[in-house]
Amino acid sequence: MIVTGEDIGSRSQPWVTVVDSATGATLNRFLAYESGFRGGVRVALGDVVGDGTEQIITASGPGRRGEIRVFRQDGTELVAYRSLPFGGRYRGGVEVAAGDFNGDRRDDIVAAASRGPGLVNVFLVTPEAARPIPATPTHSLRGFPNRFMGGATVTTADVGSFSAGRLVDPAAADGRVELVVASGRGLPPSVLIYDLSGTPTIVRRLSPFAASMRGGLSVSAGRYDTDQIDDIIVTGGFRSGSQIEVYSGLVTGGQGGLLAKREAFASLANAGLPLSAAAITSTDGQVSAIAVVQGAGRGDGIRRLSITPSTVSTLANLAGPLRIAATRPAFAGGT
Numbered sequence: 001m002i003v004t005g006e007d008i009g010s011r012s013q014p015w016v017t018v019v020d021s022a023t024g025a026t027l028n029r030f031l032a033y034e035s036g037f038r039g040g041v042r043v044a045l046g047d048v049v050g051d052g053t054e055q056i057i058t059a060s061g062p063g064r065r066g067e068i069r070v071f072r073q074d075g076t077e078l079v080a081y082r083s084l085p086f087g088g089r090y091r092g093g094v095e096v097a098a099g100d101f102n103g104d105r106r107d108d109i110v111a112a113a114s115r116g117p118g119l120v121n122v123f124l125v126t127p128e129a130a131r132p133i134p135a136t137p138t139h140s141l142r143g144f145p146n147r148f149m150g151g152a153t154v155t156t157a158d159v160g161s162f163s164a165g166r167l168v169d170p171a172a173a174d175g176r177v178e179l180v181v182a183s184g185r186g187l188p189p190s191v192l193i194y195d196l197s198g199t200p201t202i203v204r205r206l207s208p209f210a211a212s213m214r215g216g217l218s219v220s221a222g223r224y225d226t227d228q229i230d231d232i233i234v235t236g237g238f239r240s241g242s243q244i245e246v247y248s249g250l251v252t253g254g255q256g257g258l259l260a261k262r263e264a265f266a267s268l269a270n271a272g273l274p275l276s277a278a279a280i281t282s283t284d285g286q287v288s289a290i291a292v293v294q295g296a297g298r299g300d301g302i303r304r305l306s307i308t309p310s311t312v313s314t315l316a317n318l319a320g321p322l323r324i325a326a327t328r329p330a331f332a333g334g335t
Contacts, residue, residue: 001073002278002302003056005032005041007295007321014041016056017318018073019302021280021291021326024316030075032058039063039093040295043325046098046107048081048125048132054327059085062093062114068133083133085111085121092116092151099156099177101138101196109133110154110179118143118152120181122196141200143181143192150184150216157193157221157230159249165198170252173229178203185216185237193232193251204251208234215239215274221249222279222287222328224259224307231259233290235275242271244292244305264292264303264312273297278326280304285329291315293322 002019006012014037018028032041040061045054048070055078056071065088070081085094092115098107102124113119121137143152160167161174168174179194191206208217216237224231229249236243242265248257265271273294280289290305299322304315 001027001045001054001327002280002291003043003045003325004293004302004318005043005058005323007299007323008038008040008061009297009321010038012038012040012320014060016041016043016058016071018056019316019318021315024302026316028073028075030071032069032071033060033064033067037064040321040323042094042096042323044096044098045325045327046109048098048107048109048127049078050106050127057096057098057109059094059096059111062091064091066090066092066094066113068094068096068109068111080130081132083109083123085123085137086113086119095151095153097154097156100175101177103174103176110156112152112154112181114151114184115149116151117146117148118181118183120152120154120179122179139196139200141194144183144187144190148187150186152184153182153216153218155180155219155221157232157249159193159204159229159251162195162197165195165201167195167203167251170250171227171229180219180221180232182217182219182234186214189213189217189234191217191219191232191234206232206234206247208245208247209236209240209243213240218274218276220278222281223285224279224287233277233279235277235292237274238296239272240275242266242275244275244277244290262290262305264305265294265300268300270294270298270300273299273321276323278324279328280326281329291324291326293324295321295323297321
């Protein structure tokens, strides 16, 4: 399953569309916020209920109160999960991701502010509580300098075994995800991976693309190579030339570890639009393809970048600028 949200656009509405990742057929479509909102909707998938199925998690873009909502796959909202991760006054847009941080086999929620110095809040979800997403985050951190106002994007990835702030085994996934934070528009490209098993600690830094490319980044994760930990998929923002880079998730790999470089929309005149990607995984949890969309502009549907053989094809001709998320193996981290 793939889920898209309409991104910022003069004619966009906050539609969420559920797509079959094999055929590109539309399975469901619903409005996540009021129909007159034009600031875009960001999407993630995760089992925050703990029932063994993934729910659709949305976050509103700029122009209204930054709000997270949770829906079942049929579009039914779980109203108790409504949350204002940065308070009722913040209107700068929210990025969202999901993953199991504490090993209770229920996904938790990460929110990043789209404006400001990369403020990220992590909320441990308690489905049986009257307010499953608490008002106060378990972890709150700033990824970038205070003077920076370009915000951040986030994903989660299981990049090794950690305990009480210590790396136990870099090659073994432990069922608890780490936090991945990427720089927004205005900074040289930067990706930070945090271990949250103790005090939030940066365990790896990546500098993808060229330092001169300052249009912002988007990140997702999946098992791209043959080891048992997640790898990091980085897509470029404005004026990135449709570039995608995949890095090994090994935190002991230093600055290297580039696994692949791809382009999704390079042949188009609007190839400089920001990208959003999600890993399509096979039944064994391995990435079989990467689904890519363009945001903050016209957009050109969903492209499918197959791994073997290395091909690019159109998966679905959805109109408008989009954001994207995809199903991940159970309890291997959210999107």
